[in-house]
Amino acid sequence: MGHVPPLPLMVPEYSTHLSHAESCALEAFPREGTTNEPMDATLLIQKKTPMCFLGIVRLNEIGSDPKDCYLFSRTDRRKSAIMTKNCNNDYKLKFSLEEEYPDLSQHNNHMAKVLTKDIYNKLRSKQTPSGFTLDDCIQTGVDNPGHPFIMTVGCVAGDEESYEVFKELFDPVISDRHGGYKPTDKHHTDLNWENLKGGDDLDPNYVQSSRVRTGRSIKGFTLPTTNSRGERRAVEKLSIEALNSLDGEFKGKYYPLKDMTDKEQEQLIADHFLFDKPVSPLLLAAGMARDWPDARGIWHNDNKTFLVWVNEEDHLRVISMQKGGNMKEVFKRFCVGLQKIEDVFKKHNHGFMWNEHLGFILTCPSNLGTGLRGGVHVKLPKLSTHAKFEEILTRLRLQKRGTGGVDTASVGGVFDISNADRLGSSEVQQVQLVVDGVKLMIEMEKKLEKGESIDDMIPAQK
Amino acid sequence: MALSSQHGCLSMNPRLLENQCKVDAIMPFGNTHNQLKMNYTAEQEYPDLSKHNNHMAKVLTPEMYANLRDKQTPSGFTLDDVIQTGVDNPGHPFIMTVGCVAGDEETYEVFKDLLDPVIEDRHGGYKPTDKHKTDLNPDNLQGGDDLDPNYVLSSRVRTGRSIRGFCLPPHCSRGERRGIEGLSVEALGALDGDLKGKYYALKDMTEEEQQQLIDDHFLFDKPVSPLLLASGMARDWPDARGIWHNDNKTFLVWVNEEDHLRVISMQKGGNMKEVFNRFCTGLTKIEELFKEKGHEFMWNEHLGYVLTCPSNLGTGLRGGVHVKLPNVSKHEKFGEILKRLRLQKRGTGGVDTAAVGGVFDISNADRLGFSEVELVQMVVDGVKLLVDMEKCLEAGQSIDDLMPEQK
Numbered sequence: 001m002g003h004v005p006p007l008p009l010m011v012p013e014y015s016t017h018l019s020h021a022e023s024c025a026l027e028a029f030p031r032e033g034t035t036n037e038p039m040d041a042t043l044l045i046q047k048k049t050p051m052c053f054l055g056i057v058r059l060n061e062i063g064s065d066p067k068d069c070y071l072f073s074r075t076d077r078r079k080s081a082i083m084t085k086n087c088n089n090d091y092k093l094k095f096s097l098e099e100e101y102p103d104l105s106q107h108n109n110h111m112a113k114v115l116t117k118d119i120y121n122k123l124r125s126k127q128t129p130s131g132f133t134l135d136d137c138i139q140t141g142v143d144n145p146g147h148p149f150i151m152t153v154g155c156v157a158g159d160e161e162s163y164e165v166f167k168e169l170f171d172p173v174i175s176d177r178h179g180g181y182k183p184t185d186k187h188h189t190d191l192n193w194e195n196l197k198g199g200d201d202l203d204p205n206y207v208q209s210s211r212v213r214t215g216r217s218i219k220g221f222t223l224p225t226t227n228s229r230g231e232r233r234a235v236e237k238l239s240i241e242a243l244n245s246l247d248g249e250f251k252g253k254y255y256p257l258k259d260m261t262d263k264e265q266e267q268l269i270a271d272h273f274l275f276d277k278p279v280s281p282l283l284l285a286a287g288m289a290r291d292w293p294d295a296r297g298i299w300h301n302d303n304k305t306f307l308v309w310v311n312e313e314d315h316l317r318v319i320s321m322q323k324g325g326n327m328k329e330v331f332k333r334f335c336v337g338l339q340k341i342e343d344v345f346k347k348h349n350h351g352f353m354w355n356e357h358l359g360f361i362l363t364c365p366s367n368l369g370t371g372l373r374g375g376v377h378v379k380l381p382k383l384s385t386h387a388k389f390e391e392i393l394t395r396l397r398l399q400k401r402g403t404g405g406v407d408t409a410s411v412g413g414v415f416d417i418s419n420a421d422r423l424g425s426s427e428v429q430q431v432q433l434v435v436d437g438v439k440l441m442i443e444m445e446k447k448l449e450k451g452e453s454i455d456d457m458i459p460a461q462k
Numbered sequence: 463m464a465l466s467s468q469h470g471c472l473s474m475n476p477r478l479l480e481n482q483c484k485v486d487a488i489m490p491f492g493n494t495h496n497q498l499k500m501n502y503t504a505e506q507e508y509p510d511l512s513k514h515n516n517h518m519a520k521v522l523t524p525e526m527y528a529n530l531r532d533k534q535t536p537s538g539f540t541l542d543d544v545i546q547t548g549v550d551n552p553g554h555p556f557i558m559t560v561g562c563v564a565g566d567e568e569t570y571e572v573f574k575d576l577l578d579p580v581i582e583d584r585h586g587g588y589k590p591t592d593k594h595k596t597d598l599n600p601d602n603l604q605g606g607d608d609l610d611p612n613y614v615l616s617s618r619v620r621t622g623r624s625i626r627g628f629c630l631p632p633h634c635s636r637g638e639r640r641g642i643e644g645l646s647v648e649a650l651g652a653l654d655g656d657l658k659g660k661y662y663a664l665k666d667m668t669e670e671e672q673q674q675l676i677d678d679h680f681l682f683d684k685p686v687s688p689l690l691l692a693s694g695m696a697r698d699w700p701d702a703r704g705i706w707h708n709d710n711k712t713f714l715v716w717v718n719e720e721d722h723l724r725v726i727s728m729q730k731g732g733n734m735k736e737v738f739n740r741f742c743t744g745l746t747k748i749e750e751l752f753k754e755k756g757h758e759f760m761w762n763e764h765l766g767y768v769l770t771c772p773s774n775l776g777t778g779l780r781g782g783v784h785v786k787l788p789n790v791s792k793h794e795k796f797g798e799i800l801k802r803l804r805l806q807k808r809g810t811g812g813v814d815t816a817a818v819g820g821v822f823d824i825s826n827a828d829r830l831g832f833s834e835v836e837l838v839q840m841v842v843d844g845v846k847l848l849v850d851m852e853k854c855l856e857a858g859q860s861i862d863d864l865m866p867e868q869k
Contacts, residue, residue, distance in 0.1 A: 087493045088538030088633070095637030102636060103665065103701050131494030135635070142698050226495065228542070229509060230502025258510065284691065291549050294510050 089125070089133045097121045102138070108146035110365075111138050111154030114172045128165045130222045132158030137166055143285040153177060153366045156286045158226035160219070160353050160361050163368075173365055174358075178423040187359035187369050190426035193328070193335040199435035202325025202376065206442045208414065211321035212334045212374040212431065215314035215362045217353040218345060223363045224288045224313060232295040232311050239310045242344035243299045250337055252301035254310075257293035271304055275312050288313055288363075305330075306337050314362050314371075316341075325376065331431050359423060368423045374431045375418025376438055377403055382448035383441055384413060388458060392444070395461045396437035397421055417441070433462060496532065496540045504528035509545070515553035517772075518545050518561030521579045535572050537629050539565030544573055547632075547693035554689070560584060560773045563693045565633030567626065567760045567768050580772055581765075585830040594766035594776050597833035598746060600739040606842035609732025609783065613849045615821065618728035619741045619781040619838065622721035622769045624760040625752065630770045631720060632693040639702040639718050646717045649751035650706045657744055659708035661717075664700035678711055682719050695720055695770075712737075713744050721769050721778075723748075732783065732845075738838050766830060775830045781838045782825025783845055784810055789855035790848055791820060795865065799851070802868045803844035804828055824848065840869060 092100060101120050104112040115138065123134040141154025155173060157163055163170050171183045202210070217223060218238065221231045240254050255264055268274035277292045278284055300307040309317040318341070320334035345351055353361035359369040383389055384400075393400060399420040402409040410416075417438055419430040437459075444454045499507055508527045511519040522545065530541045548561020562580060564570055570577050578590045609617070624630060625645065628638045647661050662671055675681035684699045685691055706715040716724040725748070727741035749759060760768035766776040790796055791807075800807060806827040809816040817823075824845055826837040844866075851861045 087534060087536070091537045091629075092635045092637060095635065095641075099637035099640055100635060102698060106665075127494060129494070130498045131496075139697060142701075143696065222498070228499040228502065228507055230499060230506035233506060234502070258513075285697075289550065290546060290692075291509060294549075 089127060089135075092135070093125055097124070100124065102142045104142070104145075106145045107141070107154070109141050109144070109152040109154030110173045110176050111141035111169070112145075113176065115169060119168050123166055123168060126165050128159050128161040130159045130161070130226065132162055132165075132222070132226055134166060134169070136226065137162060137169065140282055140286040144282050147282070152282060153364055155365065156225045156363050157223055157361070157365070159222040160217070162223075163358060163361065163365075170365060174368065174423070177366055178369070179421065181424050183357075185424065186356050187423055188426045189354070189359055189370070190428040191335045191338060192428065193332040195428040196328055196331055196431055196435070198439075199328035199331065199431070200326050202327060202435070202438055203442050204324045206379045206445060207325035207438065208377040208379070209321065209323050210325055210327045210330045210376050211319065212327075212330055212372065213317060213319040214334075214338070214371040214373070214427075215360070215367055216316040216318065216338075216342075216371070217361050217363070218315045218350050219353050220350055221315065224311060224315070225286045225363055229291050229294055232291070235315050236295040236297065236310050238345065238348060238350060239299070239308070239316060240297075241348075242341050243308060245344050246301070246337070246340055249303060249333070250301050250306055250340065252299055252306070254297055254299040256295075256297040258296075268298060271300075273298055273300055273304070273307055275309055278313075283313060286363075306333055308341075313364070314367070327374070327376070327431065327435050331374070335427070366422065370422055370425070370427045370430055372422065372427050372430050373418045374434045375416055376434070377414055378417055378438060378442070379414050380417075380441060380445050381413025383445045383454075384410070384415060386444075386448065386454070388454075392441070392458060393417075393420075395459050396440070397433050397462045398437045493534050493538050493540060496534060496542075499542075500532060504531060507531065509549045511549070511552075513552050514548070514561070516548050516551070516559040516561030517580045517583050518548035518576070519552075520583065522576060526575055530573055530575060533572055535566050535568040537566050537568075537633065539569055539572075539629075539633050541573060541576070543633065543694075544569060544576065547689055550692040551689050559689060560771055562772065563632045563770050564630055564768070564772070566629045567624070569630075570765060570768065570772075577772060581775065581830070584773055585776070586828065588831050590764075592831065593763050594830055595833045596761070596766055596777070597835040598742045599835065600735070600742040602835040603735055603738055603838055603842070605846075606735035606738065606838070607733050609734060609842070609845055610849050611731045613786045613852060614732035614845065615784040615786065616728065616730050617732055617734045617737045617783050618726065619734075619737055619779065620724060620726040621741075621745070621778040621780070621834075622767070622774055623723040623725065623745075623748075623778070624768055624770070625722050626758050626760045628722065630722070631695045631718065632770060636698050636701055639698065642722050643702040643704065643717050645752065645755060645757060646715070646723060647704075647706070648755065649748055650715060652751050653708070653744070653747060656710055656740075657708050657713055657747065659706055659713070661704055661706040663702075663704040665703075675705060678707075680705055680707055680711070680714055682716055685720070690720060693770075713740055715748075720771070721774070734781070734783070734838065734842050738781070742834070773829065777829050777832070777834045777837060779829060779834050779837055780825045781841045782823055783841070784821055785824055785845060785849065786821050787824075787848060787852050788820030790852045790861075791817070791822060793851075793855065793861070795861075799848070799866065800824075800827075802866050803847065804840050804869045805844045 097117060097120065101117050104115065120134065127133045136158055137155045140156055141152070144152065144154070146152065153173065155169065167183070175181055218235055221227060221235055243252065243254060246252065255268065265274065275298065278289045283289065296311045298307065298309055305320065305322050307319040307321070309319070318334070318338055320330045320337065322330055342352055355361065360371045362368060362371050397420050398417055400410070401416040401418070403411055403414055403416050417434070419434050421430055440457065440459060444457055447454050447457070504524065504527055508524050511522065527541070534540045543565055544562045547563055548559070551559065551561070553559065560580065562576065574590070582588055625642055628634060628642055650659065650661060653659065662675065672681065682705065685696045690696065703718045706717065707713065712727060712729050714726040714728070716726070725741070725745055727737045727744065729737055752758065762768065767778045769775060769778050804827050805824055807817070808823040808825070810818055810821050810823050824841070826841050828837060847864065847866060851864050854861050854864065
C-alpha cells in the first residue's frame, strides 16, 4: 500500500463564507517538511452544516492526481484540512452490513432502540474530521446491554462534529432521552442566578447538602472518548491557567492525580472530592479511562465549595456544593464561577462547545443542553416508601439516586434528588424545579411523619 | 459515478461532483485519528511511563515513539493501539507484563523497532535473526506417562492459533470475529473419533449448559483483567465467542477469547504423554481442516505461530500440571530450582492468581526459541524432579544433591 503523505492545507478565512456549491481558487500549502511550494488548487464547497463544511480540494497542477478529498471542520482553529480517511473503518467496509451489524437482541439502551440496520448501513462509512466512526460511537452500548437502575444512552460523542455527522443516530436518541426534543428545537441557556426564586431556605433538618454540577467541553479538542494524550494535556494546561486566575471566594489550587501525595489524597477523599479511575463498564468501554491518570486532576477553592474535575468524563466538570439547604447560594456561586472560567478560556480562543440547538456539547448525549444536575441529599424515609413516590418524582420532573452517585442505591432513607431534564429547559428552570420540588417533598415527609395523608398535595405534571 | 457510499469519507452529492471533478474517493492511505495526533509533538504525545514496569515501558524511548507514531498496519493499527494496554497498566504484582499487543500479523513487522527488543527481553535474548523450530510430533516426547498421581492432580497443554487474513482480537471487527467463528465451527464440526464434539456459542448458551461448563472448568468468562480490557479484547462480548469440546471432555477449543483459537488438551492425573499426544493430533487435524477451506494459521520461520500477545509467540504453548508441593514450595531455593528447570509457577486459578493449599500450577516458562516437544519435555522432566524433591522433604531429607543444572 503506497504511502502518500497527507497535505494539511491552509484554507483562507473567506472560504467559510462561501455558499453551498461555490468554488474558489486558493493556494494550498503542503505540510511542512515535504515542500514549501504552494500549489494552485480549487476548493469546491459541497455541503455546509453548523459545525463543518465538506469540500473537495483539487490540485490544479498539471499531472497531479485529482483524487484528493478533504473535510473541513469549522471548529478547527487553524482551518487546516485533514485527510478524512480512516483505514480501519474502510477495512471493515469489506464486510457486509449483516456481518458487521451488532447483535442488539439482549439490549436495552437508547442506542439499541434506535439503531436499525438501515441507519447502521447509512452511517458505517462515515467519520468525523478527527476520525471518529459509528462503531466508536456505539461501542459502549454494544458492550453494555443494559443497566438495572437506569436506561442508559449507549452511545457517546468523540468530538463536536459527532452530533452532526451521526445525526441519524443521535437525533432520535436525543429525542427519546430528552422528552421528544426535535432536531429543529432551540435550547435556551440561562446562567443568571438572580432569576432563581427562593431556594435559600430548604429545611436543613431534612436537606443535608446541596450541589449543582455541569460539564463543559473545550472547543478545538476531541472529547475524552477519543482524545490523545497530547490533547488531554493541552486541555489540562489551559484549565490550570484559567482556574489559577480565579480570585476572591474562588481562589484555589490544582491537584494533578498523578502527582498527588498520600496526605493530599486522604484529604480529598475525606472531603468527598476525589474522583477515581472509572470502574463503571459504561465509561471503560467508551475509552474514557485511557492513559489514566495522565492529565487528570482536581481543582478546588480554599473554601471547598467550588470544585472542578479535569479530564474525567468530560473536559471539565464544574461543581458547586455545600452542606445544608441553601441552593440559591450554591447556584449563585456556580453561575458566577462558570462565567469567570469561560471568560479566561475565551481569551485563548478556546471557548466552550455550544450551539443553539444542543446547548452545551458534552461527551454523553444525556448531558446535552445544560449538562446540569442540581440536587440535594435529603432524608425522605417515609415518602420514599409511599406508593406514589415515583409518580410524584415524575410529575416534579425530578429523579432519585443513591447517595453514592448514579450507579448506586439509597442508604438509610437518604436520597439524592435532582432534576431529570438537561435539554430543552434552562439552568435556572431546572434548578427552580429542584428547589420547588424538594420543598414540596419535605412538606409531604412532615405530613407522613404526623400520620397524615398527602393525597391533596400530589402535584400536577410540570 | 464518481462516488459510492460504500467508500470514501462522507457521502456527497454525486451529481455535483460529476460536474466538477471526477473524484475517486477510495483513498489508499491515511488514518485520520492518527493524523490528528500529528498536530501535537512527539513529546506532547509520549506517554508518561515513569511509574511503569512492563516490557513495553522498558523499551519505548521518546525517540522510538517519535519514529513509529505516524506508522500503521494495512488494517489501520497504530503505535498507540499497540501500547495502550501497557500505558493503562503500569505493572503487575506477580508477573512482569508485556504491555503491548498485536492487532494483526503485520504489527510485528511495522512496529519491529518496538517489538523486537520486547521479544528479546521477554524471550531470553531471542534475536531478530533467530529462527524458531516447530515440532508437533508427539512421538518425540520421552516418558511423561508416569508422573505420580498422588502429587500431580491434572495435566494440561494449551496453545493459541491465529487465522491468517483476519485481524486479531484487540482490533478485529464484529464481521471478522464472526467470520472466524464461522470457519472454526465448520472445521471443528468435521473432527471425529475421540475428537468428535460440540460447539457452545456463549450468547446462545442455556443456563444448564452454562452450569455444566462451569462444573467442568471449561467456561471462559468475559475478561475482567484490566490487561485484556485495556487492549480492546472484550469488545462486543459475547458476540461470536464460544467453546467447543469433545464428548470425552479432554479436548477443548476457545473461540475468540484472547486469541482467535485457544486449543487445550487436558485430563486428570499425570499422563502428560497422552495429553500431549491428543494435543498434537488434534491441532494437526484442525490445521488440515482449515487448509482445506483455504485458510492457514499465521506462522513464520522467525516468530513461529503469531499470536496477539508477544509473550505467546513461537509455540504459544503452556504445558503444565497442578501439583502438590507444600514442602518444596516453602524451600528457600524453590524460585531458583524453577528457574534452572525453565519452569514457572502460578496459582491454580490461572495467570493472575496465587497458590492455594500448596497446590501449584507448574508449567514451561519459555514459548519462543524452543519447540513444542522440547518445552513439554522440560515440564515432564522438571515436575518429575520436583515430585522427587517433595518426597525427600517429606521424609525429612535434604534436597541439596538433587539441585539441577541450569537448562
